[in-house]
Amino acid sequence: RLIPVITIDGPSASGKGTLASALAARLGYQFLDSGALYRITALLALGRGVPHDHEAGLVALARQLGHEIPLRFEGEHVWLDGADVSAELRQEEVGQTASKISALPGVRQALVEQQVAFRRLPGLVADGRDMGTVIFPDAGLKVFLTASVAERAERRHKQLISKGFSVTLDEICSDLEARDARDKQRTASPMVPAADARLLDNSHLSIDESVELVLGWWTDGW
């Protein structure tokens, strides 16, 4: 309660990360990209040959994060076991695996403590799927960010093309839809707006417009 939190939840490629990190920078707050923790667990599992349905093995890996397996977040960079894995974390295979393992209740439970540890003064902006519902239910402001599938696919397409990947808009659309469906349908912490969340559809807003809008809600104490 004493340490303020703003949560930004929503589907893949809705611009949560961009909005949350811009808000954190403007407010001088900590920033938590909770998806990165699922991606890191996925990357470790892929590297160590732990199957994506082997819950006990995945839980053991997740529990070692930040303990036996050193982990450090540094601005845009993630250092895992001494290596900068920031680029690897964005790989398609890692995202797919993260999406699958995040449905396992044990994996979600094992990552709770890691997420809560980001709540430090002067405050935190956290983005993910269950920040406002499960991890920080007492957050002072909860935003559920959406954008149309067409808009989200367009944005992700531009992003991937600029990084030199060759993918079609159709492939991206079906991947986004599959991921959204998994996130919504799982029984453990499904992606759903918190009862007290403000809904924000940013399909027709620029990043700056979204940032100003949410900052306004925050300073008004909405």
Ligand code: C5P
């Ligand atoms: O947000 P990002 O795409 O990096 O997250 C990777 C995967 O982790 C998502 O597809 C989602 O299934 C899962 N995730 C989750 N809960 C969160 C954040 C991410 O289940 N709080």
